[in-house]
Amino acid sequence: MKQTGTLTVIISMAVGIFGQTLASHLKIPAIILLLFLGVSIGPDGLGLIDPSRLGNLLATIVGFAVAVILFEGGLQLEVRRLRRQATVIQRLIGSGAIITAVLASLTCYYIMGWEWQICLLFGTLVIVTGPTVVTPLLRRIKANRRLHTILEAEGVLIDPVGAIIAVAALDFVIGSQATDAFWDTMLFLISTLAFGFLAGVAGGFLIGYSLKLNKLIPRDLENMYTLALVILLFEVCNQVLHESGIMAVTVAGIIVGNMKLPATHRLLHFKEQLTIMLIGFLFVLLAADIRMVDVIALGWPGIGVVLSLIFIVRPINVLWSARGSRLSWNERLFMCWLAPRGIVAAAVASLFAFDLSRAEIGGGTEMRALVFLVIASTVVMQGLSAGPIASLLKVRRKSNWGYVIIGANQVSRVLAKILSFNKEDVVLVDSNSASFYEASEEGFRVIYGNALEESVLMRAGIDVRRSVIASTPNNDLNIMALKRTKDFDHNIRVCIATQRNSHVDEKVVKSMEARTLFGCRTDFNLWLHRISQGTAVVWKLRTEQGAKFKLSSDNIADGPNNDRSVLFLAAKPKGYWEPAFDGMEIGENQELFALVYTDLTEENVLDWLAEYKISRLEATKIDDLKLVSPESDH
Known part of the structure; x- marks a missing residue:
């Protein structure tokens, strides 16, 4: 076969991709293989290519x-x-x-x-x-x-x-x-x-x-x-x-x-x-x-x-x-x-x-x-x-450290600010331009992209995170994103927001071992509307002596008489803040955060919480909730 400059370029490109692919399977730096392959097919090896044929090109x-x-x-x-x-x-x-x-x-x-x-x-x-x-x-x-x-x-x-x-x-x-x-x-x-x-x-x-x-x-x-x-x-x-x-x-x-x-x-x-x-x-x-x-x-x-x-x-x-x-x-x-x-x-x-x-x-x-x-x-x-x-x-990144939240909407950002109190990384992923800009302006680390793509999830660092949370109003997107996450790491913990009064394949959710975010199905778009209208505030709560219950739609999760006036966001049952999910066990002297609808009578919500031995510590406007910078993960 006659050597030409064109053939040298084409063979080099093909062998280069082959080397990258093989190195990926062998889990070694690609350049080790590329150098070996270059010498092997060059004039000192098989003679398939000759870079000198390219001249000044x-x-x-x-x-x-x-x-x-x-x-x-x-x-x-x-x-x-x-x-x-x-x-x-x-x-x-x-x-x-x-x-x-x-x-x-x-x-x-x-x-x-x-x-x-x-x-x-x-x-x-x-x-x-x-x-x-x-x-x-x-x-x-x-x-x-x-x-x-x-x-x-x-x-x-x-x-x-x-x-x-x-x-x-x-x-x-x-x-x-x-x-x-x-x-x-x-x-x-x-x-x-x-x-x-x-x-x-x-x-x-x-x-x-x-x-x-x-x-x-x-x-x-x-x-x-x-x-x-x-x-x-x-x-x-x-x-x-x-x-x-x-x-x-x-x-x-x-x-x-x-x-x-x-x-x-x-x-x-x-x-x-x-x-x-x-x-x-x-x-x-x-x-x-x-x-x-x-x-x-x-x-x-x-x-x-x-x-x-x-x-x-x-x-x-x-x-x-x-x-x-x-x-x-x-x-x-x-x-x-x-x-x-x-x-x-x-x-x-x-x-x-x-x-x-x-x-x-x-x-x-x-x-x-x-x-x-x-x-x-x-x-x-x-x-x-x-x-x-x-x-x-001991200079590797910490494992089981921080959260990835799929969705940079207003509900996700409130949850992310609370989880940031752990002083761990909280990374948002979204392909919506408006949400991306708003979250960036608030100081969040945001990955713009499709959460179904492995490269996007890798940039968010899902390989070392404590949990991945799908928090968008789109059930199908939430399920597909978490399935993609589980394909990458079957053992990673996942939480999923599911819309109230909508069809969700519970078998798929169970197969992923996913927890239902907020403790129950919720009307996600309603809470987005309330936050945008300024009719939702964040309450910090504490359980009293003798309190013991599980978050669930059958127990406590959605407000008095399931009137959608309360949305539990996070709790601190193990010494660090984690997202509220169905089946989460809450004991005495534990702190929680919840979104509360302000157009309802405050006394009704407080009385309902008191039934479960929960008292309010403070109320904070959403705009006043601060994002906490993570500690270095070294």
Whole structure:
């Protein structure tokens, strides 16, 4: 079979998807398999593909792919979370990056014995950690929220910074004979970072506001529209100022991702799928472009450099960056261990080898081989060991912690505020734009999307939650969402709101072992109307000595004579607030919350509660009910 550039692209893409699929089944980092497959089908293996056939087109393909990958990475960064760890993150991508570059360069110089120019380039190339490796790894091992925020942000933000620093270093090396080479390099570095940042802010707001304007961009064109603008932003910035595009698309992604747009979920879903394909394609392609004879020729000195980066350079960087922070020593140790390199290091190293060859400067091939060895070693060692080490250091996220509520309507938000008194995460999921915006304005963490999609439920963190609550006026949606939840984790506890006087398949509800929310079927839309009209208040209640009953429609649940004047929301039978459900046992000296209809005589409700030995502690207007921020889940 004759090798062509077209065939190389198609086979790389197909093998990349195959590798991602197989890695998912084997539950190992995909890049381990992708690197192996790339080498196996390249010129040093079966010879099915030859990246050199692409010529100059390789750099263009790699550039556009990296732009999409980093835009998607930026979409996932929540500025609100970044602020809490801002000092550590700033040090990691600022002074920490310089520490890594300098120490890696010195390590390379003294161990490998190369020319200082090549060692400098190597040092700048290994600044970056790989978000395409780090983020999936953090999700798989369920690292705690603080570590996840810091390491994910480092992976995304260090890539454009590191790549621009590396390009500046390349320009310095190629033009090092010039008198003003150093100052020209510094000017290039500062101007590229500044221009890329400003262009990214402008581009991000342009994309975001155009998506926000009602019906300007048809819903079925949102993804392709955004993709086109991202690539356009990347290329225009590069034409104006060389290599500024990578910073621009990363910043644009952060801007769009934090504008709380309903389209953001659809963009994330599309970009995640596209990124998976591009990562597989790029790693196979770039691994195939490496000559294994060059890697083997590095010998023990090459392994020495890798070990120095892992056990000396990275710990120094982390200990410097984390000084004075609230990070525990276990969290710092985990950060010291986890710094796998990824696609940006591989891509830039390949481009540098080509540029150095064209400038008739030797050492580019060996440098690329050493970068490949660093990528392969860190991905394999850290990817396979991160889970056990996270368990040993006890830095995994808490299990059985917090709630996911499907529905961001007004009733759900009142319930969520009460559950937040546990100082645990309460995440709302909704695909209604109005509810999404209202909940976001009130400070809730809201996932915009379809609760029937596994990716949406995973973003809400159902794998570590105490319970999932379906709280919408739509019975069918509630049932289907909880069935989807149970398909993911059969043991997770679920509660379901069911509408009064409507058909519900009780067999399905029982098969899911679902509890009926609020203790009985309820008229959900009636309570939504009452809250919107201001005719419902929240009562905090306490049971008296000798109280003992179960919440149910046959006992106590819906108000005097089942007149729908009371809606029990939550109780505290086990020391923490949990949603009220049918069969919940309430004993003496326990606290409850309920919604109460204010247009009825207050004395009637109080007398009815007194029959069950329940007294009112306080009444609170719904607007005065405060959301409590969760404690860190570390």
